Amino acid sequence: MKLxxxxxxxxxxxxxxxxxxxxxxxxxxxxxxxxxxxxxxxGLLDGVTAFALKPYMDYVVxxxxxxxxxxxxxxxxxxxxxxxxxxxxxxxFAAFQGVxxxxxxxxxxxxxxxxxxxxxxxxxxxLIHMHPQFFDENSSGIIISRYMGDPATASTGIVDQVKxxxxxxxxxxxxxxxxxxxxxxxxIIGVVVLCAAFVPIALIRKRIKSxxxxxxxxxxxxxxxxxxxxxxxxxxxxxxxxxxxxADFRKQTWDSFxxxxxxxxxxxxxxxxxxxxxxxGIATVLGVGxxxxxxxxxxxxSFASFVTSLLLLYKPVKTLGNTLTSIQTIFVAxxxxxxxxDLEPEIKDAPIAKTLNGLDKSISFENVNFEYIPxxxxxxxxxxxxxxxESIAIVxxxxxxxxxxxxxxxxxxxxxxxxxxIDGTDIREFTLSSLRKxxxxxxxxxxxxxxxxxxxxxxGNYQATDTELEQAIESAHLQDVISxxxxxxxxxxxxxxxxxSGGQRQRVAIARAMLRNAPIVILDEATSAxxxxxxxxxxxxxDNLMQNRTVFIIAHRLSTIKNADRIAVINEGELVELGTxxxxxxxEHGHYKTLYEMQFKHQEEAxxxx
Numbered sequence: 001m002k003l004x005x006x007x008x009x010x011x012x013x014x015x016x017x018x019x020x021x022x023x024x025x026x027x028x029x030x031x032x033x034x035x036x037x038x039x040x041x042x043g044l045l046d047g048v049t050a051f052a053l054k055p056y057m058d059y060v061v062x063x064x065x066x067x068x069x070x071x072x073x074x075x076x077x078x079x080x081x082x083x084x085x086x087x088x089x090x091x092x093f094a095a096f097q098g099v100x101x102x103x104x105x106x107x108x109x110x111x112x113x114x115x116x117x118x119x120x121x122x123x124x125x126x127l128i129h130m131h132p133q134f135f136d137e138n139s140s141g142i143i144i145s146r147y148m149g150d151p152a153t154a155s156t157g158i159v160d161q162v163k164x165x166x167x168x169x170x171x172x173x174x175x176x177x178x179x180x181x182x183x184x185x186x187x188i189i190g191v192v193v194l195c196a197a198f199v200p201i202a203l204i205r206k207r208i209k210s211x212x213x214x215x216x217x218x219x220x221x222x223x224x225x226x227x228x229x230x231x232x233x234x235x236x237x238x239x240x241x242x243x244x245x246x247a248d249f250r251k252q253t254w255d256s257f258x259x260x261x262x263x264x265x266x267x268x269x270x271x272x273x274x275x276x277x278x279x280x281g282i283a284t285v286l287g288v289g290x291x292x293x294x295x296x297x298x299x300x301x302s303f304a305s306f307v308t309s310l311l312l313l314y315k316p317v318k319t320l321g322n323t324l325t326s327i328q329t330i331f332v333a334x335x336x337x338x339x340x341x342d343l344e345p346e347i348k349d350a351p352i353a354k355t356l357n358g359l360d361k362s363i364s365f366e367n368v369n370f371e372y373i374p375x376x377x378x379x380x381x382x383x384x385x386x387x388x389x390e391s392i393a394i395v396x397x398x399x400x401x402x403x404x405x406x407x408x409x410x411x412x413x414x415x416x417x418x419x420x421x422i423d424g425t426d427i428r429e430f431t432l433s434s435l436r437k438x439x440x441x442x443x444x445x446x447x448x449x450x451x452x453x454x455x456x457x458x459x460g461n462y463q464a465t466d467t468e469l470e471q472a473i474e475s476a477h478l479q480d481v482i483s484x485x486x487x488x489x490x491x492x493x494x495x496x497x498x499x500x501s502g503g504q505r506q507r508v509a510i511a512r513a514m515l516r517n518a519p520i521v522i523l524d525e526a527t528s529a530x531x532x533x534x535x536x537x538x539x540x541x542x543d544n545l546m547q548n549r550t551v552f553i554i555a556h557r558l559s560t561i562k563n564a565d566r567i568a569v570i571n572e573g574e575l576v577e578l579g580t581x582x583x584x585x586x587x588e589h590g591h592y593k594t595l596y597e598m599q600f601k602h603q604e605e606a607x608x609x610x
Contacts, residue, residue: 028111035107042100043170048093051178057301112159119151131347132412141224154334175313182306193281218256356434359519367418380573391551393564401573402554406522440513444525454489460515475544476511510541521551
């Protein structure tokens with residue numbers, strides 16, 4: 001499945017989205033609840049300053065004395081005392097609000113990061129169990145963006161934005177309470193106007209969804225470009241492709257710019273509209289408030305407190321508007337994340353799978369057909385029997401299906417029709433784990449992970465003893481390489497093992513395969529990229545690996561092919577010839593003989609001259 005083709009179809013089904021993400025929220029619900037409870041007084045305290053203006057204007061500016069009874073005692077506060085008490089009270093409330101803000105921020109950050117981590121763990125677990133064709137169809141940038149970027153956007157955003165909504169909502173409610181206390185008539189006018197300001201938000205959510213999805217896809221393409229620039233830096237330098245990469249990066253960046261500007265052209269009017277609506281509300285309040293003051297129904301302090309509350313109310317309302325706009329982007333990301341959870345590997349264990357315990361008799365390919373793209377066959381009716389302990393070389397034209405054939409055995413891909421059997425049992429009846437434990441593979445470009453040489457070799461069998469490790473190193477002719485390195489077997493390798501030469505990387509891979517000690521070995525062009533000196537020593541290591549095992553060899557080296565028990569010739573996806581070197585070379589106008597004349601004969605002549 002191509003991830004770039006997904007569009008988060010369910011991003012408007014808010015209840016469904018939240019029900020799907022609830023299992024990740026549930027373990028932390030108590031902390032999230034505490035965060036929300038903290039957000040309530042945090043928002044309500046926004047109205048303290050506005051509320052304090054009423055007594056300040058009436059008693060301090062107006063010069064009145066504040067008199068009231070408390071628990072049967074008459075209390076009198078002069079205007080000078082009030083001038084000191086109110087500012088100190090505002091400062092204390094602000095300090096208390098600051099503590100709550102810190103607690104609220106810490107709790108929301110902690111919970112959002114934990115939810116993000118849990119999502120990433122589960123998504124990565126699914127990613128590493130996807131079949132190779134999934135990685136063939138999706139670029140590294142798209143995968144990184146979808147599996148790492150979207151979970152952070154979704155889970156962090158949900159907690160943060162809900163926290164913001166809670167704080168802003170209760171901040172608005174606190175200010176509305178102050179407004180109602182000051183004048184219920186003016187409060188109704190202000191609330192009606194502010195509600196009208198929310199109408200534009202509902203009109204643009206689909207546009208936000210479309211732009212968000214486009215931007216996320218473009219972001220994945222940009223990451224792919226950067227990854228390819230890094231990984232292919234030598235090819236880029238050799239063929240002077242800097243201009244191509246730069247042009248692609250600029251186009252992708254401008255595409256992102258155009259998407260954002262397109263969204264702004266459609267949604268940017270929302271803020272000005274809200275300002276205009278708010279200005280109508282303020283104008284109406286000023287007019288009605290003036291009438292209330294002149295008619296004696298309202299004091300100047302109450303009016304000042306009300307106007308301040310109304311102006312302060314614009315901030316939480318605007319925040320709510322922006323948050324509700326932003327939360328649609330979060331739901332798009334969440335929808336994309338949940339699509340990943342719904343992906344199922346096409347290659348997986350059968351409901352009742354068997355465990356493969358070695359090879360007793362033979363491996364058979366029976367009328368095997370395979371295609372990467374529907375209606376474009378790569379292998380056609382391949383039938384082949386390989387007995388235990390036999391080595392078979394697979395040769396043929398480039399792109400004819402040689403590597404595809406051996407990649408079917410460990411089920412990197414599943415066949416379209418026919419069957420592949422080990423000791424008479426279809427390999428689809430075995431667990432993937434047990435099947436692959438019985439196969440060792442050495443590729444043309446063996447991937448070494450960042451870490452030490454020892455760690456890379458031990459990947460073949462983490463339970464291997466030190467003696468088995470030493471034997472694998474010796475059989476792979478790796479001891480001389482290790483002895484020359486400053487930290488020996490504990491030498492740290494660079495990314496992809498680039499600190500070693502090609503021949504050295506191959507020997508580490510062979511040692512890894514030796515340590516696996518599997519009965520079936522697949523050698524896929526294992527020496528094709530090496531010079532003659534490196535090839536010779538790697539060949540010795542491979543000869544050790546092949547001993548007493550059933551071996552599939554895709555090779556370009558004549559001696560390796562001639563020493564195989566049989567040679568299978570694959571041409572345009574079909575098995576056209578099968579036999580020993582001597583048998584095939586004597587077929588007049590045969591495929592193998594033609595291949596030999598074109599590719600192998602000069603190797604034999606060079607060996608004779610030496």
